[in-house]
Every structure is written in C-alpha cells, then in structure tokens.
Amino acid sequence: MQNISSPREQAILSALKNAEDILCKCGSSVFSQGSKLKKLSRILTGEPEDAIVPIPVVYCIKCNTILEKGGIDNNDSSSLITS
Ligand SMILES: [Zn+2]
Numbered sequence: 001m002q003n004i005s006s007p008r009e010q011a012i013l014s015a016l017k018n019a020e021d022i023l024c025k026c027g028s029s030v031f032s033q034g035s036k037l038k039k040l041s042r043i044l045t046g047e048p049e050d051a052i053v054p055i056p057v058v059y060c061i062k063c064n065t066i067l068e069k070g071g072i073d074n075n076d077s078s079s080l081i082t083s
Contacts, residue, residue: 022067024060031058031067 021029035054042050058067 024063024065024067026060026063026065028060028062030061032061033058036066 022031023029024031034057036057038053038055040051040053042048045051059065060067
C-alpha cells in the first residue's frame with residue numbers, strides 16, 4: 001500500500017510543468033521553506049508537557065512574506081493533528 005507515484009500524482013507532476021508561477025506581492029517568484037512553531041497546550045493534548053508542532057511554511061526570499069493558503073500545499077503537517 002504505497003501511493004508515492006500514483007496516477008494522480010503523476011498527473012499533478014506533469015500539470016506542474018505547465019502551471020503558472022505563484023508570485024509574491026513584491027514580484028518575486030522564488031520562495032524558500034521554513035517552519036512556524038505552534039505550541040499546543042498540554043491541557044489540549046493530554047501530554048505531561050506542552051507540545052511544539054512545526055508547521056511548514058513557504059516564504060518569499062526577497063521580502064520574507066509568508067505565502068499563505070492558495071500557494072504551495074504541503075499536507076505533511078495535517079497528519080500530526082489527530083483528535
Ligand atoms: Zn516578496
């Protein structure tokens with residue numbers, strides 16, 4: 001059960017070649033990836049200590065503006081939050 005190169009992913013990859021670039025409001029199209037750290041209260045998680053959850057974000061390398069939703073989607077973090 002692995003979906004690393006599913007047909008859907010292949011289609012997305014080939015579509016990406018023709019996709020339009022996302023531009024920052026400053027006009028730059030070059031972004032870098034970083035992480036925001038979210039602190040989850042131990043009251044919420046039930047753990048003995050507060051949890052720190054890294055949220056991947058993409059930011060413009062020119063003006064450091066963080067690209068919010070609608071840009072590059074990295075869904076890796078959603079699996080961290082399970083209730
Ligand atoms: Zn920018």
